[in-house]
Amino acid sequence: MGRHRLLLVLVVAIALLTGCSGSITNAKEAPRATKGAMDAAQAEAASSKPIELNGEWSFYWNQLLEPEDLQVGAGQLTGYLDMPNNWNQFKRGADNLPRTGYATFVLRLNISDPEQVKGLALPVMYSNYKIWIDNQLISTSGQVGTDQASSIPQKRTNVVYFSPRSEQVQIVMQISNFHNYEGGMWEPIGYGSAEAIQSEHNWKLAEQCILLGIILLSGIYHIGLGMFYRKDASLLLFGLFCLTAAFRNTLTGEVLLTRAIPNFPWEIQMKLEYITLYVMVPLMALFIRKLFLEESSRRVTLLTVAMAAAYTLVTLIANAEIYYRLLVYYQLFVAMTLVYALFVFIWASLRKKEGAVYALVGFSFFTLTAAVDLFAFIFSSTGQVIYSVGVATFIACFAFVLSKKLASSFKMAQQLAIELAELNEGLDRKVRERTAAIAASNAKLEELNRQLQEWSMVDGLTGVSNRRHFDEYLSSQLVLSAEEGTPFTLLMIDIDFFKRYNDHYGHIQGDSILQIVVNAIQACLDPDSGGLVARYGGEEFAVILPRCGKERAKRIADEMCDSVRQLRIPHTGSEAAPFLTISIGAATAALEAEKGVKQMVQLADEHLYRAKSRGRNQVSID
Numbered sequence: 001m002g003r004h005r006l007l008l009v010l011v012v013a014i015a016l017l018t019g020c021s022g023s024i025t026n027a028k029e030a031p032r033a034t035k036g037a038m039d040a041a042q043a044e045a046a047s048s049k050p051i052e053l054n055g056e057w058s059f060y061w062n063q064l065l066e067p068e069d070l071q072v073g074a075g076q077l078t079g080y081l082d083m084p085n086n087w088n089q090f091k092r093g094a095d096n097l098p099r100t101g102y103a104t105f106v107l108r109l110n111i112s113d114p115e116q117v118k119g120l121a122l123p124v125m126y127s128n129y130k131i132w133i134d135n136q137l138i139s140t141s142g143q144v145g146t147d148q149a150s151s152i153p154q155k156r157t158n159v160v161y162f163s164p165r166s167e168q169v170q171i172v173m174q175i176s177n178f179h180n181y182e183g184g185m186w187e188p189i190g191y192g193s194a195e196a197i198q199s200e201h202n203w204k205l206a207e208q209c210i211l212l213g214i215i216l217l218s219g220i221y222h223i224g225l226g227m228f229y230r231k232d233a234s235l236l237l238f239g240l241f242c243l244t245a246a247f248r249n250t251l252t253g254e255v256l257l258t259r260a261i262p263n264f265p266w267e268i269q270m271k272l273e274y275i276t277l278y279v280m281v282p283l284m285a286l287f288i289r290k291l292f293l294e295e296s297s298r299r300v301t302l303l304t305v306a307m308a309a310a311y312t313l314v315t316l317i318a319n320a321e322i323y324y325r326l327l328v329y330y331q332l333f334v335a336m337t338l339v340y341a342l343f344v345f346i347w348a349s350l351r352k353k354e355g356a357v358y359a360l361v362g363f364s365f366f367t368l369t370a371a372v373d374l375f376a377f378i379f380s381s382t383g384q385v386i387y388s389v390g391v392a393t394f395i396a397c398f399a400f401v402l403s404k405k406l407a408s409s410f411k412m413a414q415q416l417a418i419e420l421a422e423l424n425e426g427l428d429r430k431v432r433e434r435t436a437a438i439a440a441s442n443a444k445l446e447e448l449n450r451q452l453q454e455w456s457m458v459d460g461l462t463g464v465s466n467r468r469h470f471d472e473y474l475s476s477q478l479v480l481s482a483e484e485g486t487p488f489t490l491l492m493i494d495i496d497f498f499k500r501y502n503d504h505y506g507h508i509q510g511d512s513i514l515q516i517v518v519n520a521i522q523a524c525l526d527p528d529s530g531g532l533v534a535r536y537g538g539e540e541f542a543v544i545l546p547r548c549g550k551e552r553a554k555r556i557a558d559e560m561c562d563s564v565r566q567l568r569i570p571h572t573g574s575e576a577a578p579f580l581t582i583s584i585g586a587a588t589a590a591l592e593a594e595k596g597v598k599q600m601v602q603l604a605d606e607h608l609y610r611a612k613s614r615g616r617n618q619v620s621i622d
Contacts, residue, residue, distance in 0.1 A: 033057060033107055035080055040191065041112040041167070050121060050192035050200050053171075056080035058106040059090065061097060064144060065104040067135040067172050075104065084189075086126075086182040099321075100183060102146055102176035109171060109191070114164040119197030121190035122160065124255065126180040127153030127266065132172040133162045142266070148178035153266040156258035159201045161194045179266065181324035205254050211391060212249045212256070218395050219243035222402065234290035235402055241283040242395065248276035267320075274315050274323055278308040278330065281337055288341055291401065292348040292356065300340055307333055338367060354408065355401035362397020369393075459535040461511055462518045470534035470542055475597050477546050481589060489553035489588045491543040492604040493521065493560070496581045496616040498539035500573030513569065513580065514539065520563040524556055542604075550588045550621060557584045557619040565617070576616040583611040586621035 031043045033055025040051050061078040069075055081090050088099045111118065120138075122131065128142030128151060138160045145151030162169075177183020190197060219242030226236025250256040251273040257264055285304040289296045311330055315323040345363055348356035369391075457469040465473070474490065481488035495501070495517060502510040518533065521541060525531045532544040543560075545553055561582055569580035576583075585608025587600050603622060611620035 030054070033083070036106055037108040037110075039110040041110050044192065045112045048193070048196050050190040050196050052188035053107060053109070053191050054083060054188050057083045059087070060104040060106070061087070061090075061092070062101055063104050064102055064146065064174050064176075065106075065172070066174075067132050067170065070106065070170075070172065078103075081105070084123075084185040084187055086184040086186065088182055088184075099181060100148075100178050102144065102151075102174070103184075105173045105175065105185075107171045109169050111164060111167055111169060113193075114167050117161055117163055117194040118169075119159060119161045119192060119194040121197050121201055122158040123185070123187035123189065124155050124157055125175055125185055126183050127151070127155075127177045128175070130174045131160075132170075134165050134169050136162065138162055144174045144176045145178070146176070151176045151178045153177075153179040154258070155266055155269055156255050156262070159197055161197075179320060180270070181321045208249065208253045208256065212246055214392050215242050215249060215395060216246040218399055219246055222399070225402075225406070229406070232290075232405065234287055234405075237283055237287040237290060238398060238402060241280060241287060244276050244280050244283060245391075248273065248280070251276065270320055271315050271323075274327065275312050277334075278311045278315070281334055282308045284341070285337065288344055291359070292344055292353055295344050295348045295351065295353070297340070300337075304337060342367070355404050358397050358404070359401050362394045362401075365397070366391060366394035462515055462535050464518055464522070464541070465532055465534035467534065467536060470532070470536065470544070471597070473532050473534075474542075474544055474600065477544055478589065478597060478600065481546065484547075486547045487549040487588055489545040489548045489550065489586055490600045490604045491545065491553070491557055491560075492536065492585045492587075492601070492608045493541040493543065494583050494608055494612070495539040496576045496583055496612075497571065497574045501571055501580070504573050516567065516569070517541075517564055517580070517582065520567060521560050524559045524563055548588075550586075553586050553588060554619060554621050557586055557621065560584065561617065561619060581617035583608060583616045584619045585609065585611055586619065588622060 030052065031038060031040050033053065035056055036058035038053065038055055040053075043051055057080065059078045059081040060075050063075050063078075065075040078092070079090065081087060083105070086099075087097050087101070087103055090097050120131075120133075122129075122139055122141075125141060128140075128144050130140045130144050131138060139158050141156055141158065142154030143150070143152035173185075175184060190200065192200075219239045221239070222235050222242065223239030226233070226239055229235060250260075251269060257269065282301070282304040285296075285301045289298070289301045307330070311323070311326065314326060341363060342360075345356060345360035349360050457465060459466040477488060495513070498510065498513075501513065505513075514535075518535075518541065521543065522533050525533070525543070529548070530546050531548075534542045534544075536542040545556065548556070561584060564580060564582045565577070567580060570578065571580045572578070574581065585604045585606065587603035587607060589600060607620040607622060611618050614620070
């Protein structure tokens, strides 16, 4: 009875919190822009919180205008677009604007206290932007262009600061989109004093990082438990779910992944954002299946796996427009899956299954806080804190369920150990007889460990060194090269259009090709030179050439390319040649120009990219 009361209290608390949140948010009317102008002075003076620059912005469709162009009257006003918005919602005549294109947005903003440093919190724009304040370019994301070739998308948030010249500032923003399904500003820009903007940004960043830490640590902990306690797969599944959720956390919100890796490819980032969503559903379904086998459905679990696999495949091979259109159907499927999960937890609780009530409380709290967050989003209030608490509570409750299961298992194991000790009181002699055998086994185990240590340095498919051995050898050779004052060269090798080869001839044939190419590469090396061939990843290999200068390295690399060409292995999917070829990027470190490990790899990768961009089937060296 007490547990049901706890759940009731949680539901009532969330309902009250929702009502309070809405009433507080709507207590004061936020300023809005009208026909490209917005008066934020009064609201800014009355509150220290950032102001959202919502309302009608001046809109110049298919025109990339800079502040100087507007000053001389260039450009033709298309109309006013209620921001934040996607420009395809704008009607020109009887038709909406296309989803792809480019535009300029302008807002004249009246502010208070122009002597104070101000700030803007810039959300993710789709798919790139440039923004000026009073003729000064203050931020860019990606590269704005007039077509797909000249436009480079990027997904990241940013906080910028500026010193206004007067009580009125002009914000000019260019946005282009030729990659995402829809283009424009999907979330509002925040404006306020530098202190207010920085405080709000720090709060959001800290909140997301704390949540990331909770999910990540929970994932690592449960994966560790699952690896050491393999009888219970629910531990491993929950750990994988947490790690997937943690990685997805870096792709949304403040986009921590782009902060850590600014040049991370936009297309891969978007696909990963969708794929992680797909993968989380079957992981949770499998986890629930392991927890409550009798109450869950095998067919529903298999359906979640099939749906996630299908959507992942479509996302991998299709462009953003296609998989974005299909997302709504998967969201409906997710909603039905959540209902199914709630039914399983309720049914398990009614049957008094161990941990079911805690699972129901955590899942219900998460669902309710997600609803509060949705409510807050619809009514433009702040609900992210509530949602974060819901996520943390959800993970904590399920971690508690698993901990309770483990505690029960440990308790049972302890009881069995006591009983076993009582039965083994008369077996001391046999134990001593087995001691010698165990010692021999330990000796064999040590030998096996030594062999495993050796095998851990070798790639299982190709027989050459693996990435771990490569990293250690490269670091040691760079130190030796600096000490001896001898040149040193690193080759990065990629099989041209290998994915197409796999798709056409099959992965088994592809594995065989990797071995053949490795043999051809190794045949070009002098055994007495002490070089190393390693599989860097996938179809990419690395060759370390100690005491090798640029000219000799070029000869060796050309010989490797020619050796692979001489194999005359047919490759119908290659654009470089009708047969299999490789591309090589080389980087040389000499005494007068020392390079570190990262610099060497990065430089070799850049030359490999240059070789590919020049048509592949060739060598590029610094």
